[in-house]
Amino acid sequence: MTANPSSSVRTRASVFIDPRSPRFGAGITAVLLLIVIGLSLADTQTATLAQRATAPGFLLFVAVTALFAWGASAGVQRHPYGAIFRRFITPRLGPPAEREDSAAPTFAQGVGFVITLVGLILHLAGVPWALVIAASAAFIAAFLNSVFAYCLGCQMYLLLVRVRHARGAAS
Template sequence: MSPASGTVDPRAPRFGQGVTAALALGGVVLQEPVLIYILTALLVVAVASRWRIDPYRFLWLRVRRFVDPPTTTESALPHRFARVVGAMFTSVASICLVVAGVTGIGSLALVGYGLIGIVGVLAALGAFANFCLGCRMYRQVSLFKGWKLLTTPAEDIEEMARL
């Protein structure tokens, strides 16, 4: 991804969605909350750092060496929005699983695994069927653009220079 231009190799988000799907669905199938906590950390770190620290990008840069250069690019903003939504879902799910583990309330664990299951299925659809619900939602909701939650600091500086 080129932070200044806000574009991304279309294969990079699909790769990230594949990682998300594997961790989410693996955590649900194995009933292993540690996988869900790892997934939550991967997503939240990128969002909280405003994409400066992005573990998926780090992994993609290692994999990209083995594939051909991209023939096209696409906007990174819809994919960032989808990851923000995923980070929110996984955060709530992680909280549910932690509280369920501490209190023994089984219904909270069910809610947590249900939320993670939704994230996993949607990520798998994005990775394998090229259907990104978060990206479609982004195109419908332009409110987040004003919050600057989906831009990088480099993009903010570039926008300030244009003003």
Template sequence: MTSTTPATAAGIDPRGPRFAAAVTTVVLAVALVLDNVWVLLFQAVVFAIASGLGLGASPYGWLYRTFVRPRLGPPAELEDPAPPRFAQTVGLVVTAIGVVLSLAGVTWAVTAFGALAIVAAFLNAAFGLCIGCEMYLAIARLRSRPA
């Protein structure tokens, strides 16, 4: 779910967020299989970095820029980095709730909130459907409506 190329005035490579969503899916699958709050916390930190510092600051962004992007041709189009960055914030909120509840003793928190996050990450990785991005666009439409 993170964008993984530096944002420019023109936009970001849309393949970066899909790559990051694939990595996120794997990390969240590990958290779910192991029922491990620390793996969920790791993913929450990745979301926090991308949300707070920008998409290009994400560790998954570094992986994409370093190992994947050099082997690809240029993207057909660029996208606005704001929706994927908002999606990172949504992922942060969901995983942070799971971490906090789990550390507070709620035994099902990693499973429940990890499952919510993995569905969103998988949809983005496999089908290019970014739920957080769609939320961003819906909010933008609502805000621009005349009163």
């Protein structure tokens, strides 16, 4: 028998997607972030705002950040990488053994967006290494997601719940 004292909380409609699709997208993101880091490490012209805002590594980083924003706001099922996956990869792999709720990878896109946005702002403000550090953190998350099927929502979400609860108990 299975009991569920707190029955389903899901109120918004959930979309079920091929779980390999977000992992494929995270792979592309990881490669792009490696390129961002490489270009930024090679870049020595970071004295003025104009130099920082037009550096190739930075421009690619802006594109990655925008893609995270897209995935987080429109839902991962409407991400362009998802369209590439369905068009070119799905026909070669066949249908998935199981499907997953798009809410979890969409949450991960939101986490990626926050990390990259902070790096982007700090870099423009002239904080040294901000871009490289933010891109490295986002790379590690994307790499773990893609290669190891690491579930960011399983860890981060609980952390948020606990912090919120601790704060509520303290006040």
